Amino acid sequence: MPLEIKILDYGDIELESSFLVLGRDCGRTRRVPVYGFLILGGRWPVLVDTGYRDNAIMGSLGMRGLQFHENMVERQLANHGVKVGDVRYILHTHLHIDHAGKDDCFPMNTTVVINRRELEYSVSGLMHPQYPKPDILHLVERLHTPGALRLEDLDQSGPIELMPGLTLAHADGHTEGSMNVHVETADGTAIICGDVIYDFNDQIIEPQRTFGPEEYQVTGNHSGSKRREKAAMRKLMHSGAKYILPVHDKPAVVQGARVVGRADMAIPGPISQSVPRRDWFPA
Numbered sequence: 001m002p003l004e005i006k007i008l009d010y011g012d013i014e015l016e017s018s019f020l021v022l023g024r025d026c027g028r029t030r031r032v033p034v035y036g037f038l039i040l041g042g043r044w045p046v047l048v049d050t051g052y053r054d055n056a057i058m059g060s061l062g063m064r065g066l067q068f069h070e071n072m073v074e075r076q077l078a079n080h081g082v083k084v085g086d087v088r089y090i091l092h093t094h095l096h097i098d099h100a101g102k103d104d105c106f107p108m109n110t111t112v113v114i115n116r117r118e119l120e121y122s123v124s125g126l127m128h129p130q131y132p133k134p135d136i137l138h139l140v141e142r143l144h145t146p147g148a149l150r151l152e153d154l155d156q157s158g159p160i161e162l163m164p165g166l167t168l169a170h171a172d173g174h175t176e177g178s179m180n181v182h183v184e185t186a187d188g189t190a191i192i193c194g195d196v197i198y199d200f201n202d203q204i205i206e207p208q209r210t211f212g213p214e215e216y217q218v219t220g221n222h223s224g225s226k227r228r229e230k231a232a233m234r235k236l237m238h239s240g241a242k243y244i245l246p247v248h249d250k251p252a253v254v255q256g257a258r259v260v261g262r263a264d265m266a267i268p269g270p271i272s273q274s275v276p277r278r279d280w281f282p283a
């Protein structure tokens with residue numbers, strides 16, 4: 001059964017531009033979205049990432065959170081007729097501050113699924129402030145609650161099918177335990193790639209400050225080598241997936257390892273941000 005991806009809007013972040021693309025516009029501020037992904041059409045609703053806890057917590061990284069009432073995860077799910085308690089799995093691309101901040105809004109029988117390496121890495125002290133205490137402590141609570149947490153060893157097992165049409169894979173980029181989520185839609189495979197790509201235009205389409213058009217630019221925020229970052233992006237672009245969906249940029253349509261378009265999220269379809277209109281004021 002083909003799955004559908006609904007893009008959720010968890011608010012924006014303002015941050016320094018070279019954090020996103022290495023060496024870009026040093027000292028200038030950029031504003032980027034923070035997306036989540038609701039996967040519908042399977043046996044249960046599945047959510048990928050939960051955004052950041054609140055605006056104040058982004059200040060701990062010297063960034064500015066722009067999260068408003070309509071960006072609350074409950075509201076974003078309600079736009080698609082889904083309640084917090086309906087979500088069967090929360091999948092995390094990784095556990096950075098802007099990806100796992102609302103897990104404690106969900107009941108313990110919603111299972112949070114993480115690559116084990118990412119949980120280990122989150123308490124390693126490497127990239128320390130990007131893994132905030134309340135978010136990680138909540139995951140420890142889940143670890144001690146049967147059914148609340150599921151850990152995978154994707155770096156060793158290879159891809160794992162979570163349910164028909166939905167597969168988890170080791171990303172091998174951005175953080176040590178980042179996970180890609182492969183989704184089979186009616187219009188082809190879509191890969192949710194977390195922060196393995198921050199900015200399609202300046203890293204992939206017209207890579208800034210590199211020696212040639214095939215030489216992707218890395219982000220200013222990664223945990224492994226630059227070679228590893230480039231390979232992780234290469235792997236995505238050569239995967240044969242039709243859509244690649246990062247968390248801080250619009251989805252890209254890919255063909256022959258090139259970006260041939262950007263998904264128009266306003267058009268209802270297998271990947272959309274369409275918000276069903278609801279009558280809040282009964283006649």
Ligand SMILES: [Zn+2]
Binds near residue numbers: 098099248
């Ligand atoms: Zn992020």
